[in-house]
Amino acid sequence: MAEWLKKVGKKCKTGVKISINHDFIVRGxxxxxxxxxxxxxxxxxxxxxxxxxxxxxxxxxxxxxVNRKIDVQIIIxxxxxxxDTIRDETMKYFKPKEGKK
Numbered sequence: 001m002a003e004w005l006k007k008v009g010k011k012c013k014t015g016v017k018i019s020i021n022h023d024f025i026v027r028g029x030x031x032x033x034x035x036x037x038x039x040x041x042x043x044x045x046x047x048x049x050x051x052x053x054x055x056x057x058x059x060x061x062x063x064x065x066v067n068r069k070i071d072v073q074i075i076i077x078x079x080x081x082x083x084d085t086i087r088d089e090t091m092k093y094f095k096p097k098e099g100k101k
Contacts, residue, residue, distance in 0.1 A: 007052060007053060008053060008054055022034055022035045022036075023036070024086070026083050026086050026087050026090075028083065029078050029079065029080040029083050030076060030077070030078050030083065031076070031077050031078075031079060031082060031083055031086065032074060032075070032076050033073075033074065033075040033076075034072060034073075034074055035072065035073040035074075035075075036070065036072055037070055037071060040065075040068065040070050043065060044065060047061055047062065047065060
């Protein structure tokens with residue numbers, strides 16, 4: 001997904017080796033983890049790899065993905081220390097290189 005977001009002009013960091021196999025969002029003191037089925041993730045990756053720009057989006061495939069009935073496990077925890085740690089560690093990948101602002 002990150003490569004596709006870069007293609008459409010968003011700032012992303014790729015190639016970072018992390019030891020998680022799920023998506024997560026950190027908002028305030030809360031950490032939300034999203035665990036998707038492997039076959040769904042494979043189809044989503046294929047969609048992004050085959051889409052060069054917003055103008056080339058195959059809306060039939062996108063609609064099928066968005067409307068597909070899947071089991072998603074969501075874990076929400078409130079842990080201010082862990083949330084701050086994840087946020088701080090993630091932001092290290094986005095800090096400007098020395099000499100650049």
